Amino acid sequence: MNIFRLGGDMLHVVSIFLLLLKIQTSHSCAGLSLKTQILYMVVFSTRYLDLFFTKPWHSALTFYNTIMKILFLSSSAYTIYLMQKRYKHTYDKVHDTFRIQYLIAAAAVLALIFHLRLTVFEILWAFSVFLESVAILPQLFLLQETGEVENITSHYIFCLGGYRTLYIFNWVWRYFTEHRRNQWLAWGCGTVQTLIYADFFYYYILSRKQGKKLRLP
């Protein structure tokens, strides 16, 4: 565990907290993409299958990971519940039209081709890594559709982007301190994911400067 990894995880927690706070205080999930939340749920539930096979008290790190995994899974499920049940009437279904089935299919095909070992566990893990790298796209798509620039949804995306950036620093750190090699799958997808956020930041700043609506290319 290094400071970048811990900082990244904490930002991830903050982003989830922000999201839930926004929904609870405004009694609305306007501007939020249910499709992105569903994708994260799929990502977490395919990646964290090891929860069933790992003893949480095996080590301090395992314990920490277990707590975080349960937190991510439960908060993700709760967010979907809020959006689909309690605040369903505020959900912007008309604009949240990104076709996630294509993302899921593409991630599945890539995972079947690129994985570290030919086991169900490893293929699902690779699938979750591929899918996570593009899971934010429906949210960016929705933001673009509604043209909202100044709301808490952008803070949520900023936190997620910051979390991904810190994870890259964490990988650089681990590369030199632990001599980790052959992590191409996680590193490659993680970098793609961070670039998507960086691209969003770029257009966000641009639209703020010009005082216009957000326009992603």
Next chain:
Amino acid sequence: ASSGGIKDEL
């Protein structure tokens, strides 16, 4: 360490 993926990360 595991099979090569960073399984100790989230």
